[in-house]
Amino acid sequence: MFEPISITREIIGDGSSLLLCGNGAGELPAELAAHEGKVQCVYIDPPFMTGGTFTRRRRFGQKGWRTGSPAPEYPAYDDRFASREDYMVFLRGVLTNAHRLLSPTGVLCLHLDWRASAYARILCDEIFGEDRFLNEVIWAYESGGRARRHFSRKHDVILLYAKSRKYRFDLTKVPLERSAVRRNHMRRQVDETGRAYRSIRSGGKEYRYYDDTPVYPGDVWTDISHLQQRDPERTGYATQKPLKLLDRLLRPVVQPGDMVCDLCCGSGTALVAAQVLGCRVLGMDMSAEAVLIARSRLSLRDMAIETPCAAPARLEATYTPEEGVLLLTDFRAEHPSFPKTERAFDRLESWSAGYIQDGRLVTLQHFHRSPKHPDLPLMCVLPENLPNLAVQTVDAAGRKSVFSWK
Numbered sequence: 345m346f347e348p349i350s351i352t353r354e355i356i357g358d359g360s361s362l363l364l365c366g367n368g369a370g371e372l373p374a375e376l377a378a379h380e381g382k383v384q385c386v387y388i389d390p391p392f393m394t395g396g397t398f399t400r401r402r403r404f405g406q407k408g409w410r411t412g413s414p415a416p417e418y419p420a421y422d423d424r425f426a427s428r429e430d431y432m433v434f435l436r437g438v439l440t441n442a443h444r445l446l447s448p449t450g451v452l453c454l455h456l457d458w459r460a461s462a463y464a465r466i467l468c469d470e471i472f473g474e475d476r477f478l479n480e481v482i483w484a485y486e487s488g489g490r491a492r493r494h495f496s497r498k499h500d501v502i503l504l505y506a507k508s509r510k511y512r513f514d515l516t517k518v519p520l521e522r523s524a525v526r527r528n529h530m531r532r533q534v535d536e537t538g539r540a541y542r543s544i545r546s547g548g549k550e551y552r553y554y555d556d557t558p559v560y561p562g563d564v565w566t567d568i569s570h571l572q573q574r575d576p577e578r579t580g581y582a583t584q585k586p587l588k589l590l591d592r593l594l595r596p597v598v599q600p601g602d603m604v605c606d607l608c609c610g611s612g613t614a615l616v617a618a619q620v621l622g623c624r625v626l627g628m629d630m631s632a633e634a635v636l637i638a639r640s641r642l643s644l645r646d647m648a649i650e651t652p653c654a655a656p657a658r659l660e661a662t663y664t665p666e667e668g669v670l671l672l673t674d675f676r677a678e679h680p681s682f683p684k685t686e687r688a689f690d691r692l693e694s695w696s697a698g699y700i701q702d703g704r705l706v707t708l709q710h711f712h713r714s715p716k717h718p719d720l721p722l723m724c725v726l727p728e729n730l731p732n733l734a735v736q737t738v739d740a741a742g743r744k745s746v747f748s749w750k
C-alpha cells in the first residue's frame with residue numbers, strides 16, 4: 345500500500361545541480377551559497393514590474409498532450425509590486441546574490457524591458473561597478489499588439505555586466521549565418537580569386553565584406569522571435585523565453601562543466617540552454633509549479649530538487665519485491681479545472697520512483713508526458729527488494745505528492 349508522506353527533497357545521481365523553490369532575492373540557502381564565487385553565468389529574467397499577473401497553461405491527460413487541445417490555465421506569478429521602491433528592493437536582493445555567486449570570470453545577464461531597465465542599469469553600476477558594464481542588448485521582436493498613442497514598445501533590454509576585468513567572453517562562439525545579415529544595399533561581386541563579396545564605397549574607399557568570413561551579432565537582435573502559440577518549445581508558462589535567445593547569451597560566456605545560475609528560473613529556459621552547452625545548473629523560483637515545469641524540461645542527471653508537497657493525491661500501485669516490478673494501478677487528484685474523465689491517469693502528468701534515504705527521495709526512474717511522448721508509462725523495473733520504496737507524482741495542475749510503500 346502507498347501512503348502519502350511529506351518529502352520535499354529529491355536527489356538524482358550526485359545532486360551537483362540544484363533546482364530549488366525559494367526567494368532569489370532573499371538570503372541564499374546554504375547549498376546555493378556554497379557556490380559563491382564559482383558561477384560562470386547568472387541569467388535573471390525577473391518580473392518586469394508590469395503590474396499584472398501571469399498564468400501557466402497545462403495540458404491535460406494523454407489527449408491534451410497529443411493534440412495540444414484545451415489547456416486549463418492556472419496562476420503562475422504575481423508581478424504587482426506596491427511601489428517602485430519595493431521593486432528596487434527586490435531587484436537589489438537578486439543582483440546582490442548574483443554578484444556573490446559569480447566567479448571572477450563570470451558574467452551577469454539581466455533581462456528587463458522599458459519599465460525598469462534604466463533604474464536597473466544604475467543599480468548594476470552600483471553593485472558591479474560602472475566599468476564592469478559590457479552591453480545593453482536590445483532584443484527586438486514583432487509579436488503582440490500595436491500602440492496608437494506612441495510607438496509600439498517592441499523590445500526587451502538585456503544588461504550584461506562582468507564580475508571582474510578577467511571576465512570570459514568569446515564572441516567567435518556565436519557566428520551568424522550570412523543570410524541572416526542584411527546587406528541588400530551592397531553590390532555582390534566576385535574577386536580575382538573567385539571569392540564572393542559585397543562592397544560599399546564610402547569616403548573614396550571601398551569596403552569589402554566577404555561571404556566566407558564570419559559575422560557576429562551586435563547589440564541589437566532582430567533575428568530571434570518570441571515563441572509562437574504552437575511552438576513545440578512552449579510549456580504554457582506565460583513569460584517563457586526562446587531557447588535561441590538564451591543560447592546566444594550563454595554561448596560566448598560558458599564552457600562545458602561551468603556552473604550557470606538563474607535565480608528566477610520560471611519554466612527553466614536558461615537552465616535547459618546551459619545543459620545543452622554541457623553546463624551544470626543552479627535554478628531557483630518562488631513558485632513550486634514553475635520549478636516542476638523546469639524539472640520536466642531538464643535532463644535530471646545529477647540533480648537535487650527541493651519543492652514542497654502541495655497536493656493531497658491518492659495513489660494505488662503494486663510492487664513485486666522479488667522481481668522489482670512497480671505498477672501504478674490508480675491515481676486520484678482533484679482540482680476544479682480538471683475535466684471529468686474516465687481515465688484516472690489523465691490527471692497524472694509525471695512520476696518518479698526510488699527510495700527514501702535520510703529524509704530525501706533518491707530517484708531511480710522518472711517519466712513525464714511530452715508532445716513526443718503523450719502516453720505515460722505506468723510500470724517500471726526497480727532493484728529487487730528495494731527498501732523504503734517511494735513514488736513521487738506531479739498532477740495535471742502541477743502539484744507534487746510523495747508516497748511511501750508500507
Ligand SMILES: C[S@@+](CC[C@H](N)C(=O)[O-])C[C@H]1O[C@@H](n2cnc3c(N)ncnc32)[C@H](O)[C@@H]1O
Nearest residue numbers: 367368389421583584585608610611613629630
Ligand atoms: C519572467 S518569469 C521567468 C521566465 C523564464 N525566464 C522562462 O523562460 O520561463 C519571472 C519568474 O520570476 C519568479 N519570481 C518572482 N519573484 C521571485 C523571487 N523573489 N525569487 C525567485 N523567483 C521569483 C516568478 O515566479 C517567475 O517564474
